[in-house]
């Protein structure tokens with residue numbers, strides 16, 4: 392059956408906001424929800440997806456796809472979670488790819504999975520703009536500090552200017568230490584909803600260091616729970632309530 396993928400770009404203003412962490416964990420969480428997901432590293436100049444996922448050498452990358460499309464099947468790495476990944480080449484070899492071609496290649500890939508999640512470059516340089524062009528839906532990741540929010544707003548405006556569909560904001564590395572913008576202030580500023588609040592959590596740093604997504608490395612951590620909740624929101628899955636659990640327990644024959 393030919394399905395049409397949702398192509399979701401994970402963007403920010405500032406670098407280091409948590410795009411790769413979000414893209415990787417969202418990809419694994421959606422896979423665990425039974426969805427078929429391809430995670431694409433479109434941050435071709437400073438790629439990190441393979442580092443977050445513990446991938447070593449991969450023979451083909453997004454750069455090969457952009458240069459020579461028939462490589463697509465060989466460029467897909469299957470992570471132990473079932474998530475499919477198209478990494479970027481982080482060698483310092485000469486030559487650049489025509490990043491403007493990203494859209495054409497992603498659209499060719501778009502029949503094969505429920506989601507294509509694109510981990511994007513920060514800011515609004517050519518790499519980020521090519522990803523914006525290639526995606527149909529967007530997540531904007533920001534930290535709760537004023538400069539990060541101000542830069543994220545520029546990205547938001549760039550997406551709005553092409554009438555892009557914004558799924559919502561993800562506020563990452565939340566400390567609640569009194570020196571941060573509050574959720575309501577951020578939502579009012581963007582006039583968009585926050586659909587994920589991820590606390591500053593050492594489990595994420597441990598996960599990155601161990602090259603395992605935090606939802607696998609520390610599944611019960613606050614950050615892992617936040618990413619699972621984000622995936623459920625995007626997929627439209629309602630969290631199970633106590634009455635759901637009691638209903639299933641008491642009336643097992645009524646379970647679908």
Ligand SMILES: Nc1ncnc2c1ncn2[C@@H]1O[C@H](COP(=O)(O)OP(=O)(O)OP(=O)(O)O)[C@@H](O)[C@H]1O
Nearest residue numbers: 406407408409410411412513590591592595596599
């Ligand atoms: N919720 C969190 N709690 C603690 N540390 C975090 C959290 N999210 C991300 N980090 C840390 O912040 C660093 C940057 O995160 P990440 O690589 O996801 O950002 P990015 O937006 O993709 O960066 P870049 O713009 O360079 O691509 C990582 O090393 C990660 O360990």
Ligand SMILES: [Mg+2]
Nearest residue numbers: 410411434439
């Ligand atoms: Mg990144």
